[in-house]
Amino acid sequence: MAEAFGIAAGAVGFVSLLGQITSGINKLRDITSSAEAAPDDMQSVMRELDFLVHVMQEANDKAPLRVDPALQHCQTNCAQVVKDLDALNKILEAGSKSNAKGKVSRIVAFRHWKNNVESLRRDIQGAKLNLIMLLTYRHSIQLDEASLAERLSTSIAQALSQDRNQTGSERQWLTPSTRSSQSLSLPTQIDDLYLKHKIRLQRTSRYFWALEYTLPPIFRQTCDRKSCNVVKYGGTFRFALSQLGIQRAAIIQLYIVTTSGRYSLRPIIDFERIVPYTSPGFVILWKLRNLMISFEKGREQLVHLHRTDSTFPNHVDPSGKSYIENLLMAPARSPVEREYRYKLLELFMGEFEITRGTETSTFLSQCAHWIGEAPHLELLEILLGLGFSAAEIDIHDWPEPCSPDWFAPDIAEDPFFIEYLQLLCKDNQGKN
Structure with a gap:
C-alpha cells in the first residue's frame, strides 16, 4: 500500500506541476499583453515555457507504473521552474499595478525582471535537458525490447525450420558407436557420459511456473559431441503451489536416457519450500x-x-x-x-x-x-x-x-x- 501511495503521489505531483506552469504561463502572457510592446526576451521565455510543458506532458504520459527516481529528479527541476515563474509574475504584477499612467509607462516595469528572467531561463534549460534525456533513455529501452522480441521470434522460426530439415538425419545419432571405448555397461556410466558432455536446454519461466526443455524434436536431447551416442528424452516442469495457498513448488522430471541399446527411466517428483514474491x-x-x-x-x-x-x-x-x-x-x-x-x-x-x-x-x-x-x-x-x-x-x-x-x-x-x-x-x- 505504501508503494502504491508513493507512485500515486509522484504522479499527482508531476501533474500538479504541469498545471502550475501552465497557469503561470497564462498569467505571464496576460501581464505582457497589457503592455504596448513587451520585450523580446519575455516572448522568448514564454516560448521556452510552452515547449517545457510539451516535454513534461510527454514524460508524464510515458511514465512507468512504479516509482521512478529519474522522473522524481526531473520533478524537482520543474518545481524550481514553478518557483522562479511565480516570483517573476509577482514582480511584473506589482510593477504593473503600481503604475497608472497607461500602457506606454507600464513597459518601464519590465526593467526590473532581468535577473529573475535569467534565473528562470537557466532552470528551464536544465529541466528540459533532463526530461529530454529521460525520454531518450526510455525510447532506447523500448527499442531494445522490441528488437529483442523480434530477434527471439526470428530465432525460434529458424530453429523450427532447421529441426524439420534435420529430422531425416537424426537417426544417425542413435547408432551405437563402433569404438569399443564408447561401450557402456552400467547405468552410472550412462550418467557420467551424459553429464560430461552437456546438451543444450531451453528454459522459460513465469511468476508461478518454469519449464526446462529442448527445441523440437520435442523432448529429445542429443549430446553435443558427435562421438557420443547418448540420447535423452524428457523435460522438467516446475509449478508453484502458492496460488493455492501452499508454500511449496512441485518439480516434476521425466527422462529416458538411452545408449547402445540400453534404456534408463528417470521419473522424479520433488517438492521445494518457497516464499511468496511479497515476502x-x-x-x-x-x-x-x-x-x-x-x-x-x-x-x-x-x-x-x-x-x-x-x-x-x-x-x-x-x-x-x-x-x-x-x-x-x-x-x-x-x-x-x-x-x-x-x-x-x-x-x-x-x-x-x-x-x-x-x-x-x-x-x-x-x-x-x-x-x-x-x-x-x-x-x-x-x-x-x-x-x-x-x-x-x-x-x-x-x-x-x-x-x-x-x-x-x-x-x-x-x-x-x-x-x-x-x-x-x-x-x-x-x-x-
Whole structure:
C-alpha cells in the first residue's frame, strides 16, 4: 500500500506541476499583453515555457507504473521552474499595478525582471535537458525490447525450420558407436557420459511456473559431441503451489536416457519450500534495487530477518530464484545501484554465508551478461573474493562477444571475455 501511495503521489505531483506552469504561463502572457510592446526576451521565455510543458506532458504520459527516481529528479527541476515563474509574475504584477499612467509607462516595469528572467531561463534549460534525456533513455529501452522480441521470434522460426530439415538425419545419432571405448555397461556410466558432455536446454519461466526443455524434436536431447551416442528424452516442469495457498513448488522430471541399446527411466517428483514474491526479504531487496530505501535501512531489516528466520538462507521465490539470483539477474543501471548490489552481495555471501543459487551452471553465465552494461570483471572479482567457485559453466547461455543487446558496447571492457576467463582459470588452479 505504501508503494502504491508513493507512485500515486509522484504522479499527482508531476501533474500538479504541469498545471502550475501552465497557469503561470497564462498569467505571464496576460501581464505582457497589457503592455504596448513587451520585450523580446519575455516572448522568448514564454516560448521556452510552452515547449517545457510539451516535454513534461510527454514524460508524464510515458511514465512507468512504479516509482521512478529519474522522473522524481526531473520533478524537482520543474518545481524550481514553478518557483522562479511565480516570483517573476509577482514582480511584473506589482510593477504593473503600481503604475497608472497607461500602457506606454507600464513597459518601464519590465526593467526590473532581468535577473529573475535569467534565473528562470537557466532552470528551464536544465529541466528540459533532463526530461529530454529521460525520454531518450526510455525510447532506447523500448527499442531494445522490441528488437529483442523480434530477434527471439526470428530465432525460434529458424530453429523450427532447421529441426524439420534435420529430422531425416537424426537417426544417425542413435547408432551405437563402433569404438569399443564408447561401450557402456552400467547405468552410472550412462550418467557420467551424459553429464560430461552437456546438451543444450531451453528454459522459460513465469511468476508461478518454469519449464526446462529442448527445441523440437520435442523432448529429445542429443549430446553435443558427435562421438557420443547418448540420447535423452524428457523435460522438467516446475509449478508453484502458492496460488493455492501452499508454500511449496512441485518439480516434476521425466527422462529416458538411452545408449547402445540400453534404456534408463528417470521419473522424479520433488517438492521445494518457497516464499511468496511479497515476502519481506524479496520486498526489501526490490526496494533496495529500485533505490526506494537507504542501504542502511534495508541492511538492518535483512539482518533482522536472518536472525529471526532460520530458513532465510534457503528462501526462493515461486520461480525458484534465490536472493542472490534476484540480485544479479539484471545489470545495475547506475553507480549508486551497483554499489548497493555489491554491498548486498557481501552481506548475503560474506556475513550470511548464503550460497543458494550460486551452485547452478547458469549462474556465472547470468553474471557474464553484465558486460556492456556494468563492470562484469569487477563483479567476478567480488564474487571470487567472497568464496564463489565456478565448478561448472553452461556455455550455451553465455552471451555473445560484442552482443548488440549491450547497453554500451562501445565502452565495454574485455568484449571477448579473455580477462574474464583468465580470472576463472587463475581462481580454479588446483581445484577439483
